[in-house]
Amino acid sequence: MDLDLGPEDQAFQNEVRTFLKENLTDEFLEAGRLTPAVRSPIEPTRRWAKVLAEKGWLCHPWPAEFGGPGWTAVQKYIYELETELAGAPSINNMGLRMVGPVVMKYGTEEQKATVLPSILNDEFAWCQGYSEPGAGSDLASLQTRAVPDGDNYVINGSKIWTTGAHNADKIFCLVRTSTEGKPQEGISFLLFDMDLPGITVKPILTYAGDHELNQVFFDDVRVPQSSRVGDENQGWTVAKYLLEFERGGVPYTPRVKAGLLRLKDMIHKEAGGDGRSLAEDPDFRGRLAKLEIGIQAAEIIEKRVMSALSQGENPGYASSIFKLRGSELLQEMLELTMKTLGNYAAPYQPEAYVFGNNVEAVAPNYGLTATSKYYNQRAATIYAGSSEVQRTILAKHALGL
Numbered sequence: 001m002d003l004d005l006g007p008e009d010q011a012f013q014n015e016v017r018t019f020l021k022e023n024l025t026d027e028f029l030e031a032g033r034l035t036p037a038v039r040s041p042i043e044p045t046r047r048w049a050k051v052l053a054e055k056g057w058l059c060h061p062w063p064a065e066f067g068g069p070g071w072t073a074v075q076k077y078i079y080e081l082e083t084e085l086a087g088a089p090s091i092n093n094m095g096l097r098m099v100g101p102v103v104m105k106y107g108t109e110e111q112k113a114t115v116l117p118s119i120l121n122d123e124f125a126w127c128q129g130y131s132e133p134g135a136g137s138d139l140a141s142l143q144t145r146a147v148p149d150g151d152n153y154v155i156n157g158s159k160i161w162t163t164g165a166h167n168a169d170k171i172f173c174l175v176r177t178s179t180e181g182k183p184q185e186g187i188s189f190l191l192f193d194m195d196l197p198g199i200t201v202k203p204i205l206t207y208a209g210d211h212e213l214n215q216v217f218f219d220d221v222r223v224p225q226s227s228r229v230g231d232e233n234q235g236w237t238v239a240k241y242l243l244e245f246e247r248g249g250v251p252y253t254p255r256v257k258a259g260l261l262r263l264k265d266m267i268h269k270e271a272g273g274d275g276r277s278l279a280e281d282p283d284f285r286g287r288l289a290k291l292e293i294g295i296q297a298a299e300i301i302e303k304r305v306m307s308a309l310s311q312g313e314n315p316g317y318a319s320s321i322f323k324l325r326g327s328e329l330l331q332e333m334l335e336l337t338m339k340t341l342g343n344y345a346a347p348y349q350p351e352a353y354v355f356g357n358n359v360e361a362v363a364p365n366y367g368l369t370a371t372s373k374y375y376n377q378r379a380a381t382i383y384a385g386s387s388e389v390q391r392t393i394l395a396k397h398a399l400g401l
């Protein structure tokens with residue numbers, strides 16, 4: 001599907017394309033190509049984030065009053081699609097997509113004055129401390145305790161599945177500050193440094209072979225109470241607001257659409273079991289058409305949500321539709337990519353996607369990371385709230401069941 005662009009949007013699209021052509025150096029394109037998981041290799045990707053920050057485009061979803069470029073919903077969508085099509089590295093967006101909106105709405109003036117500029121300049125890498133060994137879908141049952149002591153909280157407990165904690169400078173973290181009343185009523189939302197005494201990060205390696213996940217342990221960690229966002233014991237409201245942005249703030253379809261375009265190109269290069277081009281295989285073409293129709297439908301929902309965001313509204317339950325369909329389409333696209341690659345999808349060559357390697361890969365360039373992405377993104381229907389949880393939210397809030 002093509003965006004129906006007016007002259008102003010076409011001019012914007014050209015501006016974005018020119019910027020990407022001039023600034024996506026070989027190093028950045030290589031980082032984009034060697035992306036086996038959700039994020040691209042950290043060092044070149046941080047350098048790419050700096051280029052975007054200098055241009056003023058890093059926090060492109062933000063309203064102009066907080067330092068964003070003030071783009072319309074269509075412009076944001078164009079930008080997302082063009083960066084995907086150009087093969088830009090995939091950045092850690094937890095600061096700009098999650099912490100930023102929360103601080104804008106619930107932060108003190110001091111937090112706005114310090115945290116927001118640091119995100120605009122990509123000074124820190126953030127990670128998310130929500131899930132615990134005994135609290136995933138049932139997040140409100142979290143047990144990590146924060147006990148007031150003078151001007152500080154003293155934190156004890158553990159967070160799990162913490163993406164990027166091993167590279168993070170800061171964490172946004174849910175802690176239990178009260179055991180009275182309903183579980184949701186005793187939670188607070190804190191922002192703090194990852195190098196404080198008492199914090200230990202242990203890696204969790206996935207079966208895709210990558211290290212993105214960790215378990216984080218807190219042992220008498222002292223955090224200033226001034227780092228709390230929102231009132232004490234009101235963190236559940238802040239946490240839910242953030243989840244709307246986590247699920248609904250990043251459009252899935254530009255990534256899936258870029259993948260579909262690459263796939264369409266690939267099927268002319270790869271043959272099916274009978275030796276004929278996959279482009280001639282009716283079954284395969286049927287699945288491809290179904291995927292494309294699904295993307296078109298999801299794109300309409302995403303644009304609606306992005307338009308609401310541009311007008312200062314929050315995504316609401318539409319973010320659950322967004323997350324549910326987006327993650328399913330992503331998995332379908334990656335599955336078709338695996339099918340297309342056939343034998344080339346089989347070799348396990350993680351050394352071939354280490355940044356800066358000189359390994360001769362078995363798979364063609366366009367299929368190098370397909371298998372690891374396929375395995376990595378099996379988690380897409382689990383992280384940021386599983387599909388079952390999204391369906392329950394929709395049943396309650398959209399259908400009133």
Ligand SMILES: Cc1cc2nc3c(=O)[nH]c(=O)nc-3n(C[C@H](O)[C@H](O)[C@H](O)COP(=O)(O)OP(=O)(O)OC[C@H]3O[C@@H](n4cnc5c(N)ncnc54)[C@H](O)[C@@H]3O)c2cc1C
Nearest residue numbers: 128129130131136137161162163379382383384385386388
């Ligand atoms: C790759 C990856 C990255 C992640 N990154 C982070 C991160 O950076 N920070 C962070 O805090 N967390 C992160 N998570 C954790 C993620 O949010 C949780 O895994 C998720 O919320 C599910 O929780 P759980 O793993 O405890 O599974 P459970 O909650 O135990 O669920 C197990 C199964 O039961 C189903 N289920 C549970 N409750 C219900 C219900 N009420 N109705 C119907 N079905 C139900 C679930 O859908 C799932 O299929 C990440 C997870 C993954 C896999």
